[in-house]
Amino acid sequence: MKVLKSLGIDAGSTTLKIVGLDEERQIVFSIVEEPDPKIEEQVDALLREIGTRYDTASAKVVATGYGSNLLRADEKITEISCHARGIYEYFKTGGTAVDIGGQDNKVMLISENGKVIDFMMNDKCASGTGRFLENTAWRLKIPIEKMADLALKSDGEVPISSTCAVFAESEVISQLSRGHKLAHVIKGLHRAMVKRIGGMIYAIGIRPPLMLSGGVAKNRMVVQMIEEETGETVLLPEDPQIIGAYGAAVLGL
Amino acid sequence: MGLVNQIKYLTLYKIIGTAVISRQTRKSLRHYRLPRGWREDILAPPLRIGAYTQQMIAKHYLEGRYVNGVKPVAWVTSGAPIEILKALGYYILYPENHGALCGARKVAQEISEEAERDGYSIDICSYARTDIGTALSGKTPVGKLPKPDLLLCCTNICQTVLYWYRVLADYYEVPLIVIDTPFVYEEANDHDIKYVKRQLESSIEVSEGIAGRSLNFKRLKEVVRASKDAADLWLQCLKANRRKPAPISVFDQFIHMAPIVEKRGDPETVDFYARMLAEINRRVENGVGAVKHERKRVLWDNLPIWYRIRFLSESLAEHGVAVVASTYTNAWGELAPLMDVERPVESMAKTYTYPILNRGTGHKLRTMESMIKAYSLNGAILHSDRSCKPYSIGQMDQRLKLLNERGIPALLLEADHNDPRAFAGEQAVSRLKAFVEMMEA
Numbered sequence: 258m259k260v261l262k263s264l265g266i267d268a269g270s271t272t273l274k275i276v277g278l279d280e281e282r283q284i285v286f287s288i289v290e291e292p293d294p295k296i297e298e299q300v301d302a303l304l305r306e307i308g309t310r311y312d313t314a315s316a317k318v319v320a321t322g323y324g325s326n327l328l329r330a331d332e333k334i335t336e337i338s339c340h341a342r343g344i345y346e347y348f349k350t351g352g353t354a355v356d357i358g359g360q361d362n363k364v365m366l367i368s369e370n371g372k373v374i375d376f377m378m379n380d381k382c383a384s385g386t387g388r389f390l391e392n393t394a395w396r397l398k399i400p401i402e403k404m405a406d407l408a409l410k411s412d413g414e415v416p417i418s419s420t421c422a423v424f425a426e427s428e429v430i431s432q433l434s435r436g437h438k439l440a441h442v443i444k445g446l447h448r449a450m451v452k453r454i455g456g457m458i459y460a461i462g463i464r465p466p467l468m469l470s471g472g473v474a475k476n477r478m479v480v481q482m483i484e485e486e487t488g489e490t491v492l493l494p495e496d497p498q499i500i501g502a503y504g505a506a507v508l509g510l
Numbered sequence: 511m512g513l514v515n516q517i518k519y520l521t522l523y524k525i526i527g528t529a530v531i532s533r534q535t536r537k538s539l540r541h542y543r544l545p546r547g548w549r550e551d552i553l554a555p556p557l558r559i560g561a562y563t564q565q566m567i568a569k570h571y572l573e574g575r576y577v578n579g580v581k582p583v584a585w586v587t588s589g590a591p592i593e594i595l596k597a598l599g600y601y602i603l604y605p606e607n608h609g610a611l612c613g614a615r616k617v618a619q620e621i622s623e624e625a626e627r628d629g630y631s632i633d634i635c636s637y638a639r640t641d642i643g644t645a646l647s648g649k650t651p652v653g654k655l656p657k658p659d660l661l662l663c664c665t666n667i668c669q670t671v672l673y674w675y676r677v678l679a680d681y682y683e684v685p686l687i688v689i690d691t692p693f694v695y696e697e698a699n700d701h702d703i704k705y706v707k708r709q710l711e712s713s714i715e716v717s718e719g720i721a722g723r724s725l726n727f728k729r730l731k732e733v734v735r736a737s738k739d740a741a742d743l744w745l746q747c748l749k750a751n752r753r754k755p756a757p758i759s760v761f762d763q764f765i766h767m768a769p770i771v772e773k774r775g776d777p778e779t780v781d782f783y784a785r786m787l788a789e790i791n792r793r794v795e796n797g798v799g800a801v802k803h804e805r806k807r808v809l810w811d812n813l814p815i816w817y818r819i820r821f822l823s824e825s826l827a828e829h830g831v832a833v834v835a836s837t838y839t840n841a842w843g844e845l846a847p848l849m850d851v852e853r854p855v856e857s858m859a860k861t862y863t864y865p866i867l868n869r870g871t872g873h874k875l876r877t878m879e880s881m882i883k884a885y886s887l888n889g890a891i892l893h894s895d896r897s898c899k900p901y902s903i904g905q906m907d908q909r910l911k912l913l914n915e916r917g918i919p920a921l922l923l924e925a926d927h928n929d930p931r932a933f934a935g936e937q938a939v940s941r942l943k944a945f946v947e948m949m950e951a
Binding site for chain 2: 323334335336337338372373374375376377378380381460461462
């Protein structure tokens with residue numbers, strides 16, 4: 258039975274992520290699930306199941322994310338520290354890390370030795386977060402994973418001026434009712450979201466390289482537009498969604 | 511009517527009310543108990559002086575209930591030059607202080623909604639909404655506010671007050687004195703000070719007319735002396751925090767600043783701060799810190815978040831973070847040296863032109879930098895106050911300059927001083943915790 262040294266749990270607002278590390282700091286497994294309302298029970302069940310497959314007796318459990326309050330963990334660390342550590346551990350370099358999550362965007366400046374020098378998060382508004390795209394995808398009955406494809410294939414773009422996740426939805430409907438093509442509108446929606454993220458990156462001051470994490474980083478249109486917006490080449494982990502949980506697990510080692 | 515008011519004032523406030531409040535103070539001092547749920551593990555007990563703070567506030571508002579028809583009543587902005595009114599015997603009410611009290615008692619939202627129902631936008635300052643809401647509905651946690659006979663509005667804190675006080679003047683149909691203070695970018699010009707001085711001089715006649723008496727310059731000097739002495743003692747209370755551990759926190763300062771704002775110019779306020787300073791000095795002698803296990807010391811910029819003071823205090827103290835200095839509480843002490851008892855009106859003109867909010871963003875940055883040095887601070891929390899644009903403007907650049915030029919981590923915390931609807935608790939806690947982790951890394 259493989260021995261786990263550390264378990265990182267990222268109980269986010271939109272997804273629950275768990276990563277297990279062995280003593281060589283290698284990722285043994287990762288889990289991404291939708292969170293249940295009773296997240297503590299969901300995590301307990303998952304940990305029990307993990308315990309049947311791996312030796313977790315000596316594993317330290319580190320939790321992060323908005324849902325971490327109720328979780329039983331050896332340590333609770335904020336998402337900023339976890340994402341920053343996750344991205345630093347992954348790319349082994351300092352720079353600017355951008356995490357685009359379900360309801361939170363975080364921009365972190367990481368020093369050469371992995372310390373967080375500065376950070377910024379969206380405070381009271383979900384503009385520019387995953388929810389921005391999700392709301393419209395749901396309204397248009399398009400699977401979220403198809404949004405990027407539609408935008409990438411689009412031969413045009415309709416500007417979406419609203420930065421509000423709720424109002425953008427009605428703006429999209431309004432643009433469609435004026436006869437604009439769906440793909441053009443979807444591409445415009447991506448642009449509006451990226452402009453908002455770009456604003457945060459500039460506000461904190463970009464230091465290359467630019468590294469992305471979070472579920473939305475799986476959207477290729479978003480990544481491409483961030484590169485266009487900033488003029489920087491983006492470093493993207495293989496699975497950007499688990500970086501927070503991975504960082505939490507690394508901090509537990 | 512006048513006689514009935516006089517009798518009520520004398521019996522219900524002067525004799526019975528004052529006696530009851532004083533008895534409560536003595537009782538709470540004799541049987542000192544920690545507030546319910548006080549986190550003794552992370553915080554020192556509240557200052558004993560708190561019993562007197564409560565007493566002063568209680569007496570002030572109790573007097574307000576019975577003062578109409580007995581003394582002339584003026585409603586004034588927080589940075590208004592009140593010494594002339596004080597010398598003329600006015601009872602002075604500070605709607606902003608009343609607003610803060612409503613915030614701390616967690617009723618500001620309900621009262622603001624009264625103003626919003628009447629058409630006042632949610633984008634207007636939450637103090638203004640709280641005050642107008644009280645005026646319209648009569649709702650207040652202090653029982654009843656006296657009606658104003660005169661309004662005094664000084665633009666040295668913001669321009670909102672100008673429109674707010676015009677609304678009040680219209681509503682109560684009373685005269686409004688506006689003291690317009692030119693904005694100070696670096697240093698005020700002589701003609702700026704002369705301009706303010708002339709406005710102060712021409713306000714005397716209106717104020718005398720309503721008070722029904724003439725201004726006695728000897729009395730004015732006494733009031734200016736009391737203002738100066740109290741402000742000076744307040745500043746000494748704040749400066750005690752240069753010691754490690756800091757004897758009081760900025761959250762304590764937020765509570766005990768009430769007298770320096772609303773009882774400025776009274777001899778009892780001087781006594782109050784002398785007593786407070788003595789208690790703080792005892793803490794310093796005994797090495798008592800406001801935050802037990804003080805590990806990091808930070809600055810607070812901008813107004814308090816009145817409805818979450820204890821929550822924020824505990825959230826930070828849990829991590830050994832003491833909020834040691836604040837540009838806001840400092841604002842009521844830093845101008846004390848400008849007051850000159852021998853030249854009361856002229857020195858008032860200068861003093862009231864120089865508040866931090868009437869000066870450029872560069873000045874605020876320099877103030878923060880010097881406080882960071884003087885108080886040995888590790889970081890700064892900049893409350894981006896949705897309601898207070900003059901205080902919040904420039905914070906994005908100030909934050910970056912503190913970080914990049916001084917190596918001081920700084921957090922921008924979005925909230926509102928009085929409207930809890932603009933405060934996201936989970937987000938705030940998560941940012942504060944990340945900020946602490948960043949300082950410790």
